[in-house]
Amino acid sequence: MFDPVIIEMIGKGFLESLYMTLVSSSLAYLLGLPLGIILVVTDKGGLKPCPWLNSVLGVIINLLRSMPFLILCITVIPVTRFITGTSLGPTATIVPLVIGAAPFIARMVESSLKEVDKGVIEAAQSMGASPFEVIWKVLLPEARPSLILGAAISVTTILGYSAMTGFVGGGGLGDIAIRYGYYRYQTDIMLVTVALLVIIVQVLQEVGLRLARLADKRK
Amino acid sequence: MSTGTPLIQIRGLSKVFRTDAGEVSVLEDIDLDIMEGEIFGIIGMSGAGKSTLVRCLNFLEMPTMGTVYFDGQDLATLSQKELYKVRQSMGMIFQQFNLLMQRNVLKNVCFPLEIAGVRKTEAEARALELLELVGLSDKASAYPSQLSGGQKQRVAIARALANNPKVILCDEATSALDPATTKGILALLKDINRRLGITIVIITHEMSVVEEICQRVAIIDNRRIAEVGYVQDIFTRPATEAARRLVFPEGERVDHFTSSRCCRIVFNGSSSFEPVIANMVLEFRQTVNIIFADTRNIDGKAFGQIVIQLPEDKLMGEKMMAYLRSRGLTVEEVKDFV
Numbered sequence: 001m002f003d004p005v006i007i008e009m010i011g012k013g014f015l016e017s018l019y020m021t022l023v024s025s026s027l028a029y030l031l032g033l034p035l036g037i038i039l040v041v042t043d044k045g046g047l048k049p050c051p052w053l054n055s056v057l058g059v060i061i062n063l064l065r066s067m068p069f070l071i072l073c074i075t076v077i078p079v080t081r082f083i084t085g086t087s088l089g090p091t092a093t094i095v096p097l098v099i100g101a102a103p104f105i106a107r108m109v110e111s112s113l114k115e116v117d118k119g120v121i122e123a124a125q126s127m128g129a130s131p132f133e134v135i136w137k138v139l140l141p142e143a144r145p146s147l148i149l150g151a152a153i154s155v156t157t158i159l160g161y162s163a164m165t166g167f168v169g170g171g172g173l174g175d176i177a178i179r180y181g182y183y184r185y186q187t188d189i190m191l192v193t194v195a196l197l198v199i200i201v202q203v204l205q206e207v208g209l210r211l212a213r214l215a216d217k218r219k
Numbered sequence: 220m221s222t223g224t225p226l227i228q229i230r231g232l233s234k235v236f237r238t239d240a241g242e243v244s245v246l247e248d249i250d251l252d253i254m255e256g257e258i259f260g261i262i263g264m265s266g267a268g269k270s271t272l273v274r275c276l277n278f279l280e281m282p283t284m285g286t287v288y289f290d291g292q293d294l295a296t297l298s299q300k301e302l303y304k305v306r307q308s309m310g311m312i313f314q315q316f317n318l319l320m321q322r323n324v325l326k327n328v329c330f331p332l333e334i335a336g337v338r339k340t341e342a343e344a345r346a347l348e349l350l351e352l353v354g355l356s357d358k359a360s361a362y363p364s365q366l367s368g369g370q371k372q373r374v375a376i377a378r379a380l381a382n383n384p385k386v387i388l389c390d391e392a393t394s395a396l397d398p399a400t401t402k403g404i405l406a407l408l409k410d411i412n413r414r415l416g417i418t419i420v421i422i423t424h425e426m427s428v429v430e431e432i433c434q435r436v437a438i439i440d441n442r443r444i445a446e447v448g449y450v451q452d453i454f455t456r457p458a459t460e461a462a463r464r465l466v467f468p469e470g471e472r473v474d475h476f477t478s479s480r481c482c483r484i485v486f487n488g489s490s491s492f493e494p495v496i497a498n499m500v501l502e503f504r505q506t507v508n509i510i511f512a513d514t515r516n517i518d519g520k521a522f523g524q525i526v527i528q529l530p531e532d533k534l535m536g537e538k539m540m541a542y543l544r545s546r547g548l549t550v551e552e553v554k555d556f557v
Contacts, residue, residue: 123317123375126277127382130299137333141321151475186263217362218320 004190006098010176014196015171016090020162024025024097025155031102032154034111035061037135047121061103069100071163073168093170095164100159108154113139145216152208156201163197173197175177223227226386226418227253227276231285233450234271244272247442249285255385258412258419258432261265262465265424267439273422277309278302290385291324300503310417314391316371318363324350324374325359331381342381349377353407369400376407386418387411393428405432430454438462480529480536485549486514486521495546496527499539505530507539526553 003049042050064072073096077087080095114140124138140147163174173193181190229251236243245268253259261268271501274280276287278294285294289305290438297305318327328346329339337345339378351378353373363371372392379387389408393401407431421433429436429450437447440461446453457463489495500506514523529536543550 033364117315117317117320119313119315119317120319121315123281123311124305124330124334125279126311126388127334127378128303129334130303137330138319142319144321185426216321218364219325 002188002192010173010192011195012175012191013173013193015078015164017159017174017197017200017218020090020093020097020165020170020172021155021159024094024101024162025151025158026096027094028101028154028158029151031098032105034104035106036113037139039106039110039111040139041131041135045135055212057209061106064099064103065107067100069096069164070098070167072100073165073170088169088171090171096165097158097161100161103155104157105150105154106209108150109147112143112150115146116142145212145218148208148212148215152205152212155208156204159197159204189203222255224255225252226290227251227289227420229285230288231277232272232275232282232287234275234280235283239338245322246275246282249439249444251444251447253386253418253420253438254435255417255418256412257435258409258421258433260421260423260436261439262423262426262429262430262436263439263461266463268442269424269439270390272439273311273388273420275301276388276420277306277311282291288455290539295503307331307352307382308385310377310382310384310387312372312389312392314374314394315343316368318371318374318378318394323360323362324355327363327374328377328382330343331378331534333343344511346377347427349380350374352380355376356408367400367525369403369479370399372396373406373407375385376404376411380411380415380417384417386420389419389421389423391422394425401428402431402544406433412528427432438465464479480531480533481510481526481553482529482536482540482543483544483551483553484497484525485551486523486525487549488520488522489547492519493546495543496525499542501541502542503535505535505539 022174039061041047042054042057044051044054053146073093076096076099079099080087080092085093085094086092120142121134121138124134129137162170162172163177164170164172166178167171168175169175175194176188177193177197180186181193205213230248233244233247234246236245249272261269261272271280271543276289278287282295286293287307288294292305294302294305295383296525319330325343325346328349329342332342332345346357350359351385353376355370355373355377357372358366360369363374366374375392376387386424387408392408393404396404405428408419408421411417419432421428423429435448436450436453436509437463438445438453438459441458445459445461446457453462454466457476459491484496496507496509508527509527512523514521514525529539540550540552
């Protein structure tokens, strides 16, 4: 049953899943973090209130977030082909993953930054800090523990999305689970892949929690 | 300590907030001079607009009308960049301390120096110096969450002093502290004012804070300045209703004595150590009005007489006279005394 070929395939799937998750997460943060900051800064009562920009961004983010992820995957296939030259395999999957996760991350970042005490921001402004300095030296460092926790949630969510892309030939553990477990009724293989996914989520979440606790100086 | 030159001049300042519910006027037509080197109090009931006023001093809130001159500069004419620069010479401390929770004490004090572009080693040396000044050198590597309220405010003061400000603005800086800690913080501020000559503006709702430390005070009431003057003048002769309310917070509850029932208490040798009238008032929870008193203390014995006006309530009056008799005093009712 679990001959070397299968084991090798599962091992490869495991690495592919990690690869998709980590690369997509990094790229999604590259987009989502600035977006989250802009949402907070342009909000009414923010550092540089700008209602129209805030609403436009809000609507776009909500639209992307309300789109079922599989539909999004298929919709962006032309974009995926344009960027990666293919719509199949782990690297191609990164494109829809980033597009799907960035708005989610923007909202996570937004809620973390909004937890920062307004009084501390005001104190920094009273010392002559510019909005950029407030973002860089107050908002982000003060929200660090919450941002780390948010990252753990985002990364595990992206792992879940990446497994879903198995349906459209995305590669990774999800792909194996669907092809062997769902189409061929090889329940044992499916169980192994699901167990591996569970382990990855547990590990990522635990690491996130510990890092956040370590980073938090409020205790 | 004041040099007589104004450091902060507020001219025709008004502030209107635009909310969903319409426009709310918070400050109207404020004119105020704060002199270099003085400790100036701004006192008012909560909601009087004093917190907004102090934020107008460093333009954290933009005045809707009027302006503020700081050290001769009209803040309204400055560019954003120039305003950031000016704010570096105005320290500010807050009721909730507003320290950076993820930075240790030393790094908190370094923060304004970072903003001002001071080199790291230099900033840390300066921060240590300031922690010494506020008496917290041993807490340099502690985090704010490990400090008591008073210690946090000391860190905040050190931080406010970092860029050698000309003024420190204190927004209800002692309102979250217990009385003993408040005394310590006020003493520190007084010391800073005296030793470094830094002007201090204190926003508070507590008269005791003003009494303790301020030389001059402005009373703000219902969006306007009701009265400005030396603390002892306002204390002894409050000219406006707002001032009276602050000086005698219980004032409105004073019963005016209209009763014409009086009684004379004759002291002829009872112990002068027994506060007999005060005890009676405490016992019955009812005030009496002393309208005449001529007593002296001879070797611990009281001699002389006191005439008090009794409360309207007839029964209460009888009870009080009975109480006084029970203390061994001669008591008689007098008519037509008032």
